[in-house]
Amino acid sequence: MSNRLLKVNIQKKLKEFDLDVDFELKKGCLGILGPSGCGKSMTLKSIAGIVDPDKGIVSLTMDEETVYFDSDSKINLKPQKRNVGYLFQNYALFPNMTVEENVAIGLSKNDDRKIVSEMIKRFHLEGLEKRYPRQLSGGQQQRVALARILAYGPDVILFDEPFSALDTYLKEQLRIELVNMLKDFYGFSILVTHDRDEAFQFCDELLILDQGKIIARGETHEIFEDPKKVEVARLTGCKNISKIEIIDEHHFKSLDWETTFEVSKKITPNITHVGIRAHDFKPGEKDDVNSINTTNATKLEMPFEWEITLENGLWWKIEKQMHNHDFEIPKYLKINPEDILLLEE
Incomplete structure (x- = not known):
């Protein structure tokens, strides 16, 4: 477990500001907290390979180092090669596929099909296997999206404001489920949010982002107890x-x-x-x-x-x-x- 590291050091010119983030994650869940439009989602998309930074490096070490992106060495792995799970705000399920088919989509021919039924059970989706996304509630759709991500055993899971579309009751319920799920997750996870309660509940460490720049970094409890800067105090409520x-x-x-x-x-x-x-x-x-x-x-x-x-x-x-x-x-x-x-x- 000691030789594990997610390294992100990227720069990208955006319309409103320049994104410039540099951090390393050695364990657990990192929260990226900041106002809307500060570069949080762009950071996730750069790690996943959905967006290309202008320059920098993104690499993952799990015993061995895999370089996802390196502008100097002209390395840029396709998203499919990165083994990164991305939970989008709208869950991005395939509308013409059943729950079962959505969960199985990331598996290769050689993967054990039992994984699908295990995930269906784990995320309380029994009885919904043959339904299509449009026949599911928001909470059920999110469970399917999580089951799909975990089925192929990603090294990194990226959560992009995963609760923003849910009502308060469902939000509380799914937060608890997600906290429990992350306890058993061996890899790295990053949660992007502008909700201070979510950041506090999930994240061992916190990055505060404003206008594309990191303005605070540290253990979540410490940042809440001693924010040091006006904007950090404001963002922590x-x-x-x-x-x-x-x-x-x-x-x-x-x-x-x-x-x-x-x-x-x-x-x-x-x-x-x-x-x-x-x-x-x-x-x-x-x-x-x-x-x-x-x-x-x-x-x-x-x-x-x-x-x-x-x-x-x-x-x-x-x-x-x-x-x-x-x-x-x-x-x-x-x-x-x-x-x-x-x-x-």
Whole structure:
């Protein structure tokens, strides 16, 4: 297992920006998180061989190295030769083929036909073998697409926003199935998404992409806990972000919320903004450190949480029980100094 590596270092000129990504994956699932049109899908298509980069290298080592693409050596393997599974947003099933035939499409004459029935069973498609894609629900279509990919034993699976077309209930269900499937998958997987929950749930490591460039890379938990940059904080779901004026090493004035705060980390001169996650506020007292008055706050009831907006624009989110429709906003909120994110532009 030690000698395994997926290496991607590619450049491609696009209409809006230049794509320039360089990363290595040694294990598990990598998430590529970023806004729409930032180059996420283009990166996947370059790995799969659907799109040719202008220059660079894509290679896979599983004991031995296979070079998929190398502009200097003029190597460019066809998609069929790369042993890469690609789950498209629309699943790309063959409409004139049954479930069974779709699952078997990637197998060679020599492959054991038992694989198809194993995959049908594994993805709970029993009884649907003779149906056509148009006779299936979105969730069933996705299962067929996954079964087709796994049937031929790919080294790499690429997921291109796999849940974007599904309703919330189905999304939750299939996420759980996919998490379990990836636990047993020996190869590499990359998940492209603009959904921070998906990225957090699936991915051991995370790349944050913006305008074709990697702006953050690291372990998923670490990036969420300490995003370091404004755009990374935003993409990982931070609702409260403000420009600041530094007072001293541990105090700043928020220019958007017009409040002074204390932080536990040292504020270095490169820090221009701060972030506070909406769930990190706690009910407090007037004399607490980082105490905020909630006079004139407004509340909005959601099924499972209250959204409180303070007069200065800060957001607080707090969980609620479904049947509890009454909530009194405390007079003061507080934020622990260690929970404030220090951010660079």
